[in-house]
Amino acid sequence: MSSSTAIWLFLSVQALGLALWLTLAALNNRRDFRGAAAAVGATMAMLPLTQEPRIPTPLLTRAQRSPGLHRAALGGLLLVQTAGAALAWAGCYALLIQGDLAAARPWLNGALAALSACLLAMHLSGLWFGYWIRQDTLQLTHIALLLWSCLMFLAFNLAA
Numbered sequence: 239m240s241s242s243t244a245i246w247l248f249l250s251v252q253a254l255g256l257a258l259w260l261t262l263a264a265l266n267n268r269r270d271f272r273g274a275a276a277a278v279g280a281t282m283a284m285l286p287l288t289q290e291p292r293i294p295t296p297l298l299t300r301a302q303r304s305p306g307l308h309r310a311a312l313g314g315l316l317l318v319q320t321a322g323a324a325l326a327w328a329g330c331y332a333l334l335i336q337g338d339l340a341a342a343r344p345w346l347n348g349a350l351a352a353l354s355a356c357l358l359a360m361h362l363s364g365l366w367f368g369y370w371i372r373q374d375t376l377q378l379t380h381i382a383l384l385l386w387s388c389l390m391f392l393a394f395n396l397a398a
Contacts, residue, residue, distance in 0.1 A: 245397050246337070252390050253333050253342065256349055257326035263356075264319040267312060278315075279308035281364060286372035297368040311363070315356055322352025339397060346394050350387050357384045 239247075267274045280286065284301040287293045302308075329345030332338050361380040364370070370377050 246333075246339070249339065249393060249397055250330075250334050252393060253326065253330045253346055256346065256353065256390060257323060257330050260319055260323035260326050260349060260353060264316060264323050267316045267319065271309075271312065271316075275305070275309045275312045278312050279303075279305060281367050281369055281373065281376075282308055282311065284367050287368060289372075293371055295368065295371070300367060302367075315359065318352050318356050318359075322349045322356070325349040325352060339394075343394055347391065350391050350394070353387045354384065357387065 282302040284298055287295065287298060325345050326349035329342040329349060332342035332345060336342075357380055361377070361384065364373065364377060364380065
C-alpha cells in the first residue's frame with residue numbers, strides 16, 4: 239500500500255468515525271430525549287452530591303432543578319450534534335467518494351468544531367456543577383473525546 243493510500247485510508251476511517259459518532263449521539267439523544275434530559279438534569283441539579291454519603295460543598299448553590307432548563311440544554315446540544323453530523327457526512331462524501339481531502343477539510347473542520355463545542359459545553363458545565371467529585375468517569379470520557387477531536391483536527395489539516 240502506498241503512503242498516500244494509507245493516509246487516505248486512515249483519514250477516511252477517522253472521518254467515518256466522526257460522522258458515525260455525531261450521528262449516533264444525536265439519534266440517541268433524540269430517541270430518548272426524556273431520559274437524556276433526566277441525565278443532564280441530574281448533573282445540573284447536582285444530585286450525585288446529595289446521595290449518601292452527602293458531600294457538603296458550597297458548590298451546591300449552583301444547582302439548577304428546572305426540567306425546562308434541562309430540556310433546553312439538551313435541545314441545544316442536540317442541534318449542534320445534528321449540524322455536526324451533517325457536516326461530517328458532507329466531509330465523508332468529499333473524502334471517500336470524491337477522494338478530495340482539500341474539499342473535505344472545511345466540512346470535517348466544521349464537524350470537529352461542532353463536536354468540540356458539544357464536548358466543551360458538557361465538560362465546562364460539568365465543572366460548574368461539580369461533576370468531577372462523583373462523576374469522574376464522565377469527566378474523563380469528555381477529556382478523552384476532546385483529545386480525539388484535537389488529534390483528528392491535526393490529522394485532517396496536517397496530512398499531505
